[in-house]
Amino acid sequence: METSKQNNKEETEPQAAPQAKNQVEKSEAAEAVVSQLDLRFRDEIAGQPGGENIRRCFACGTCAAGCPVTEVDSEYNCRRIIRQILLGMRDEVLSSPLIWFCLVCYRCYVRCPQKVNFTDIMRVLRYLAVKEKRVSPEVFEQITKLDRFSQVIRHDLVKGFFENKDVSLEELESHVSGAMKEALVK
Ligand code: SF4
Ligand code: SF4
Structure with a gap:
């Protein structure tokens, strides 16, 4: 009987150790995260x-x-x-x-x-x-150009609607999204 109890104990002990280790690791990770916070x-x-x-x-x-x-x-x-x-x-x-x-x-x-x-x-x-240079000057310049570009497109399209120009937004969207996919693959 004693031998069986000992066996049971041995079987359960190795499982407890990884749990405790996980807890320590989680607590260390939480401390590391907290130490990275800037409350100011x-x-x-x-x-x-x-x-x-x-x-x-x-x-x-x-x-x-x-x-x-x-x-x-x-x-x-x-x-x-x-x-x-x-x-x-x-x-x-x-x-x-x-x-x-x-x-x-x-x-x-x-x-x-x-x-x-x-x-x-x-x-x-x-x-x-x-x-703080968290974005590269190249990416910043591209975003600035994109904002300008999208404003021009919007302006021209809205103007076109008022001038009764025949514009299919669905066709335009499909064309632009195809061109974008191609450009992003390069
Ligand atoms: S309080 Fe204002 S800023 Fe905050 S979640 Fe609600 S809407 Fe957004
Ligand atoms: S509602 Fe407009 S300004 Fe506000 S987060 Fe969304 S895109 Fe930005």
Whole structure:
């Protein structure tokens, strides 16, 4: 009987060790993550024009629900980005390509019940990202050109609608998306 008990004990002990190791590893990972947080980040943003109300955010998600970028890419979420700022995830926010996805349309600001001006907060994030060279000058230049290009396209199309020009947006979309795929493969 004793031998059987000993065997059972031996069988269970090696399982306990990896569990304890996992716990230690998880706790070390959590400490490492906490040590990377910059709790002054929210004050830094709040100190910039437009960032004043960021601490008022109560995470209702109204901003994300009306964002045209979130509509096409659920990875982009202004509510989440504000949470990250408030938590102090400075490196993660400033190095993320997501901060360049915003259309600067102010819909989130207009809808926010707490008057958090996320659009201007986004401008501050971009300013800091450029200043700290978290985006290469080449990529920044390309994004600037793209913004200009898309404005010209929009302007010309809207003008065309009023002048009764026959424009098929479906055909245009298919043509542009085909050309983009080709360009991105190169
Ligand atoms: S709508 Fe305003 S309060 Fe609600 S999550 Fe967005 S920023 Fe925060
Ligand atoms: S300003 Fe940016 S984050 Fe706000 S609704 Fe427009 S695209 Fe979305």
